[in-house]
Amino acid sequence: MAVIELKGIKRHYCLGEVTVKALDGVDVNIERTEFVAIMGASGSGKSTLMNIIGCLDVPTEGSYILDGLDTSGATDDGLADIRNKKIGFVFQGFNLLQKTTALENVELPLLYDRGGRGGDAAKLAKAALERVGLGDRLHHIPNRLSGGQQQRVAIARALVTRPAIIIADEPTGNLDTEMSHEIMRLFTELNDSGITIVMVTHEEDIAGWTKRKIMLRDGRIIGEARGQDGGAA
């Protein structure tokens, strides 16, 4: 069963008299445990697509079913709950709370958990940090961590709610090559353990780590490729 089903997704922005078609009819199915890269030049619509998959934005037209749940018609609160339960975000700029320890950063999604997991927040957050190899950095604040470590905290935060998918937006964009590879190795490991990952990138060698690449241009899918082709070696 597909965890992400996108059908005829359009996203149009009205800027005065001009209508910008950021997405103009996208159909994609992503199966459970896939590791997908969405690729494209800037302006291709990949960020818009990522925002829609991540339930940060809603399509102008089309249907999006996430993990068996139809997201169309969801209220603001409904979208927030979906983000909380089903989606983990990893951003290019890490987006950690400053002056807040790694542990507390990872606990954050659980504070908004409406399923009553807030009580176990510390325990779950510690487990997630151990999983990304930061078991000894629980009480460090972001400023005291390297870029790679900060991104791993962010990955732990994405993992902690056991979401259906992890969405990564240029996760290596702010990292040097060595750290980038470190992060990609972590993603590969997580994917191997059964976690679905959708990644947006414009870097070929980073995309090379994934198992499936979807190419976007001008808001449409122009091609797809499967299989790892380097980088992972």
Add this chain to the structure above:
Amino acid sequence: MNASTLVRLSLRSILRNRMRSLLTSLGIIIGVCSVIVMVAIGEGSQASITENISSMGTNLIMVMPPRGQNAANRLVIEDAEKIRREGVYVSAASGVVRSAATVIGGIGNWQTSVYGVEPDYLRIKEWSTGEGDFFTGRDVAVRAKKAVIGATVAKQLFPDDNPIGKHFRVAKTPFEIVGVLEVKGSNAMGSDQDDIVMVPLSTAIGRLRRSKYLQSIEISAVSEEYMDDAQSEVETILREAHRLGPEADNDFTMMNQAQIIEMASSIAKTLTVLLGAIAGVSLFVGGIGIMNIMLVSVTERTREIGIRLSVGARRRDILRQFLTESVVLSLSGGLIGIILAIALSVFLESAVGLRAIISPLFILISAGFAAAVGIFFGYYPAHKAAAMNPIDALRSD
């Protein structure tokens, strides 16, 4: 997110910017403090006035000249006598004249108030002589040049001697001192009640004043429950004495103690409200300060808001977070303000002698009001935070 998490979060972000938080709360601190202190001073002066008037005498009824410029004073010593003689509900009555005068004798001179009164006056005032005697009705009848002096006057003129039997002069008239009044101390308004000289009413009218008319007649009713009866009785007696026809208006005014207290405390009440309102303005300004800083804080923390929204915070969660923050800020400012106000009132009372009464209820009200200020002025910034678009918020620097 539960309440304790919210409070913990807001405390942390408040403590993260200590200086800013303190300055922000300062408006509330000053506002709450000044409201409480102003109202406390108002209440204090109201209580002082009430006490002061209560100490003017027991079950007191005062008869005074009519109000208005064309109204002539027709109160004479015989009126007081008639009231004393005929009033069934009257237990004591005394005509009163008073003037400021220099008294000379003993070791020097002293500026004081000289009262012309009748023997009943002491009973009306619940006062007595500490040494010697008061002058008698006969002394009044014969215009005896006898005086009873207050403890302050005694100390000023005769610091080393017993003044009883000594002579002194009031203006140019020599008097013999027959008694010294018991020490009464300052009244609630702080003026010295022992700075007084009492002489027979007739002597005061004949020797010290140019007019035969009284400034007031002070009357004690037999008991509190007969105040109204006594008052109407006195009115009847005076109308008879002044030969007023049934259509004529009273050529005097009457006031009982309750009315005097009511009148004076209504002035104090107005003062309290006025002071409180002025201080309330500063509380309002303090609230605007909170709104200002919360708006800055929301702008600064746009990215944090974006992060929270992206991990699944509902708009309501964001609203609550910022609202809690402003309430915690204003409430803690309010609590500091309350503590400061209590300290200030104690200081005012002990150092300046200004009476300030803080009621526990009013403290609760001010704390509630501070919290309300936080909600009122925090709502707009919190709403602004909650209305952010997560995508834009995440993208902000």
